[in-house]
Amino acid sequence: MSDTRMRAPRRWPAVVAAGALTAAVVATGAGVAVAADEDRDRARSGQGRANNVILFIGDGMGAAHRNAARLAGVGLEGDLVMDSLDYAGLIKTDAADPNGFITDSAASATSYATGVKTYNGAIGVDVNNNPVQTLIERAESAGKATGLVTTGQVTDASTAAFGAHVENRSEQTEIARQYIEETGVDVLLGGGEDFWYPAGDPGTFPDAPAEDPAEGSRSNQGNLVQRATDEFGYQYVTSPYELTAANGEKLLGLFANQEMFQQRPEGQGDIYDPVVSLEEMTRKAIETLSQSRRGFVLIVEEEAVDEMAHSNNAQRTIDTVLELDKAVAVGKQFAEQDGRTLVITTADHETGGMAIEDTGSNDESGDGVSAEDGPFPVAGSAFSFNVDWTTTGHTNVDVPLTAMGPGADRLAGVHENTFVHQVMLESMFRARPGR
Numbered sequence: 001m002s003d004t005r006m007r008a009p010r011r012w013p014a015v016v017a018a019g020a021l022t023a024a025v026v027a028t029g030a031g032v033a034v035a036a037d038e039d040r041d042r043a044r045s046g047q048g049r050a051n052n053v054i055l056f057i058g059d060g061m062g063a064a065h066r067n068a069a070r071l072a073g074v075g076l077e078g079d080l081v082m083d084s085l086d087y088a089g090l091i092k093t094d095a096a097d098p099n100g101f102i103t104d105s106a107a108s109a110t111s112y113a114t115g116v117k118t119y120n121g122a123i124g125v126d127v128n129n130n131p132v133q134t135l136i137e138r139a140e141s142a143g144k145a146t147g148l149v150t151t152g153q154v155t156d157a158s159t160a161a162f163g164a165h166v167e168n169r170s171e172q173t174e175i176a177r178q179y180i181e182e183t184g185v186d187v188l189l190g191g192g193e194d195f196w197y198p199a200g201d202p203g204t205f206p207d208a209p210a211e212d213p214a215e216g217s218r219s220n221q222g223n224l225v226q227r228a229t230d231e232f233g234y235q236y237v238t239s240p241y242e243l244t245a246a247n248g249e250k251l252l253g254l255f256a257n258q259e260m261f262q263q264r265p266e267g268q269g270d271i272y273d274p275v276v277s278l279e280e281m282t283r284k285a286i287e288t289l290s291q292s293r294r295g296f297v298l299i300v301e302e303e304a305v306d307e308m309a310h311s312n313n314a315q316r317t318i319d320t321v322l323e324l325d326k327a328v329a330v331g332k333q334f335a336e337q338d339g340r341t342l343v344i345t346t347a348d349h350e351t352g353g354m355a356i357e358d359t360g361s362n363d364e365s366g367d368g369v370s371a372e373d374g375p376f377p378v379a380g381s382a383f384s385f386n387v388d389w390t391t392t393g394h395t396n397v398d399v400p401l402t403a404m405g406p407g408a409d410r411l412a413g414v415h416e417n418t419f420v421h422q423v424m425l426e427s428m429f430r431a432r433p434g435r
């Protein structure tokens with residue numbers, strides 16, 4: 001974000017936090033940019049120009065993950081917020097990798113970020129390792145504000161592909177450096193503090209904690225937190241209180257050494273209790289970025305869906321889809337008021353080969369970690385269901401996408417992940433063909 005950008009007065013966050021947006025808008029009046037009815041009608045039909053894009057990624061979140069969360073969370077008659085958006089489609093996730101077509105998070109995120117297919121492990125580069133301009137770089141060049149939010153390491157694949165170019169996703173310190181020094185991402189919230197501090201300087205979160213002794217600072221490029229604050233004007237926060245109080249235009253928040261949770265099989269030290277919730281991080285990101293009159297691009301990822309599904313941990317997988325849904329609700333509420341925001345909820349691939357079954361005792365997929373989990377009560381009914389798993393890895397099944405706002409109608413149907421990039425880009429920067 002440039003220093004010369006015109007800033008609108010801070011407007012909606014306080015009222016959203018109060019959960020009474022309409023009443024507060026009426027009460028406060030001046031300076032509140034509420035979409036005209038016609039803008040909202042156009043957005044509802046998928047038409048018009050998007051000022052903002054918010055992409056929610058449930059890492060590894062296939063149809064069964066959404067379905068299990070719906071059953072456990074709101075029951076047979078209910079809808080997740082993510083399933084209440086106006087348009088739905090299916091996304092093909094194949095990678096362009098010489099060793100296999102089943103994607104990892106890096107290749108798929110690079111397709112969403114850049115519109116090209118690439119190899120597994122690639123971050124913002126094509127199959128020949130050439131950097132490809134990302135959605136966030138394009139937005140920055142147009143004067144928009146940008147943000148990356150995740151419960152994983154903020155430098156891990158799904159967010160990294162939008163703000164950096166490296167040949168291997170493991171180069172997380174270099175990814176951090178590029179975020180602050182080259183791309184200039186305005187809001188960075190998540191885990192992964194270990195990649196920002198050199199060995200011997202633990203930062204805020206102690207090295208080798210009891211819950212995971214392997215964690216510890218490991219930057220090979222010095223203290224990047226200090227560089228972010230001293231040279232690039234970021235406000236740095238590490239606690240819920242500091243996050244709430246933050247008021248800078250550029251915000252760096254790191255809330256864990258690595259992931260903001262511990263991914264393990266059931267009862268083996270699995271923990272999902274982030275210091276700050278994905279919902280809170282999303283709210284703060286929108287509050288900060290929406291001060292930009294030229295709009296913003298925000299990527300929000302729930303990394304734990306994938307990690308818990310890799311552990312074939314159904315309870316935690318369900319919990320984390322529901323956590324993502326709370327964040328989607330924040331984005332949807334903003335978009336409904338704003339009328340010029342494209343909101344998309346999808347995944348990068350499916351993880352676990354997850355299935356929803358009856359509670360019979362016949363386990364078709366065998367025992368061990370992939371044994372059936374459950375029974376889980378269906379909310380508001382006398383029914384229960386089991387979850388079965390067929391792999392601890394990724395699968396190739398298409399992932400659901402739901403969307404609202406300008407451009408969302410184009411996402412109905414079955415599309416490549418690269419097409420999602422095209423729609424996000426064109427919804428903001430190009431007139432729609434034939435309209």
Ligand SMILES: [Zn+2]
Pocket residue numbers: 059060104105106306348349
């Ligand atoms: Zn993934």
